Amino acid sequence: MDNLKILFASSEVVPFAKTGGLADVAGSLPKAIKKLGVDIRVVMPKYKSIPESFVNKMKMVGSFYVNVIWRRQICCVYELLYEGVVYYFIENEYYFARDGLYGHFDQAEQFAFFNRAFIEMLQFIDFKADVIHLNDWQTGIGSLLLESDYMDLEFYKDMKTVFTIHNIKYQGVFPKEIMDDVLGLSWEYFHLNGVEYNDQVNYMKAGIAYSSIINTVSSTYADEIKNDFFGEGLSGIINNRAQDVYGIVNGIDYDENNPATDKRLFANFSSRNISGKYENKKKLQEYLGLPIREDTAVIGIISRLVDQKGFDLLDFVLMEILNMNVQLVILGTGEYRYENMFKWAAEVYPDKVSANIKYDETLAQRIYAGSDMFLMPSLFEPCGLSQLFSMRYGTIPIVRETGGLNDTVRPYNETTGEGNGFTFKNYNAHDMLYTIRRAVEFYHNKPIWDMLVKRVLKQDFKWEKSAEQYIDLYKKSLLKE
Ligand code: ADP
Numbered sequence: 001m002d003n004l005k006i007l008f009a010s011s012e013v014v015p016f017a018k019t020g021g022l023a024d025v026a027g028s029l030p031k032a033i034k035k036l037g038v039d040i041r042v043v044m045p046k047y048k049s050i051p052e053s054f055v056n057k058m059k060m061v062g063s064f065y066v067n068v069i070w071r072r073q074i075c076c077v078y079e080l081l082y083e084g085v086v087y088y089f090i091e092n093e094y095y096f097a098r099d100g101l102y103g104h105f106d107q108a109e110q111f112a113f114f115n116r117a118f119i120e121m122l123q124f125i126d127f128k129a130d131v132i133h134l135n136d137w138q139t140g141i142g143s144l145l146l147e148s149d150y151m152d153l154e155f156y157k158d159m160k161t162v163f164t165i166h167n168i169k170y171q172g173v174f175p176k177e178i179m180d181d182v183l184g185l186s187w188e189y190f191h192l193n194g195v196e197y198n199d200q201v202n203y204m205k206a207g208i209a210y211s212s213i214i215n216t217v218s219s220t221y222a223d224e225i226k227n228d229f230f231g232e233g234l235s236g237i238i239n240n241r242a243q244d245v246y247g248i249v250n251g252i253d254y255d256e257n258n259p260a261t262d263k264r265l266f267a268n269f270s271s272r273n274i275s276g277k278y279e280n281k282k283k284l285q286e287y288l289g290l291p292i293r294e295d296t297a298v299i300g301i302i303s304r305l306v307d308q309k310g311f312d313l314l315d316f317v318l319m320e321i322l323n324m325n326v327q328l329v330i331l332g333t334g335e336y337r338y339e340n341m342f343k344w345a346a347e348v349y350p351d352k353v354s355a356n357i358k359y360d361e362t363l364a365q366r367i368y369a370g371s372d373m374f375l376m377p378s379l380f381e382p383c384g385l386s387q388l389f390s391m392r393y394g395t396i397p398i399v400r401e402t403g404g405l406n407d408t409v410r411p412y413n414e415t416t417g418e419g420n421g422f423t424f425k426n427y428n429a430h431d432m433l434y435t436i437r438r439a440v441e442f443y444h445n446k447p448i449w450d451m452l453v454k455r456v457l458k459q460d461f462k463w464e465k466s467a468e469q470y471i472d473l474y475k476k477s478l479l480k481e
Contacts, residue, residue: 140207
């Protein structure tokens with residue numbers, strides 16, 4: 001069981017391509033697992049958007065054909081050794097030389113190709129993985145394809161799968177005709193406990209139904225998705241597989257995100273000397289055209305602007321918040337309704353609101369470092385990385401007690417002095433407002449606030465512990481039939 005060999009498959013990986021937290025995890029978890037002595041390699045599509053600096057360093061491994069039913073598609077494999085980990089890139093001009101990662105009309109086919117390609121790549125490069133680690137719907141279908149088409153081959157017969165659910169809301173649901181036309185699967189898999197979902201094909205469900213082991217990215221979320229509300233229609237199959245479902249909380253890369261060395265910041269700092277943090281705040285206010293005021297609490301938000309993240313709560317009580325002595329700094333893109341809400345607020349309250357409706361990684365780090373508080377009132381949150389980044393940069397999270405937010409943020413208790421943030425339980429705008437008010441009150445109590453800032457700066461949300469738990473999951477999967 002030592003010398004485990006793992007193929008980690010993901011549709012996005014930092015620093016090559018990213019739309020959300022999945023890419024952060026795929027860019028940092030394998031590194032941590034590798035450090036523990038496992039031969040883990042990562043595979044992703046070779047998108048057009050991958051920066052040239054990486055593409056130039058890639059080495060071509062070779063090419064072979066992949067059949068997507070009647071389509072015979074070329075698959076070119078490229079390799080890059082990056083920070084100690086081997087990355088494979090699956091190239092096919094037709095499927096991946098496009099703008100944007102998702103949302104194309106034929107994504108059922110794109111990802112059917114990608115899954116077949118990385119499974120067949122294993123034999124092509126002679127990397128006999130013990131486990132293929134699949135992530136979210138884009139690679140969920142891989143476990144079913146492996147079972148239906150490859151398990152009878154000597155090379156694949158002992159291979160196991162671990163499937164990680166990063167967000168059960170996005171499932172990859174397609175018309176059932178793709179069974180014949182894209183997947184080439186027997187209809188015997190199209191049933192309630194298989195890949196069928198409301199008379200359609202569901203890639204996420206395939207991952208849950210056919211993987212050896214399933215996990216999600218926090219223990220609270222692992223429990224939550226057993227209920228209808230969080231399960232997004234898949235709680236039935238989750239409950240079916242309940243004894244194989246685990247929760248492992250995400251970590252973040254502490255080297256790439258280090259307030260003491262991060263060049264993207266206006267100033268560096270650490271728990272021993274937090275004066276640089278306040279320098280960041282001043283410079284951030286200046287940079288964004290907000291009044292430079294040390295005594296005003298800056299509340300940061302960096303997020304996809306979607307319902308999941310709780311912005312309808314903000315909509316309800318925005319005026320009350322803006323009547324407090326605070327500044328709101330928003331960075332995000334998403335639904336028109338929320339983009340407009342923040343743009344409007346910035347127009348009406350230019351001294352209090354900075355709405356940055358864009359995707360900008362440098363500005364993100366500057367907001368993590370320059371804010372006093374970070375607001376994340378999510379309706380649901382599988383793990384959430386933003387609260388971890390904010391704490392890494394000494395910014396106190398205000399969150400709703402759900403999913404990974406519940407597992408990583410403990411409410412400050414003025415009696416015991418314990419806690420690392422401010423939390424509320426019910427999905428209720430006034431509960432959130434009350435919690436923000438409470439945080440702002442403590443912000444004006446400098447000894448307590450500085451103590452909290454130093455406390456979160458000293459916390460450990462590194463990957464090591466969780467990486468060990470993933471290795472345990474790999475080993476557990478090997479014991480499966
Ligand atoms: P999710 O995966 O649901 O979007 P997470 O909190 O797990 O939420 O991860 C979100 C990641 O995306 C974080 O790394 C966050 O900093 C980043 N992010 C979100 N929106 C933006 C943006 N507009 N600009 C830069 N980074 C962003």
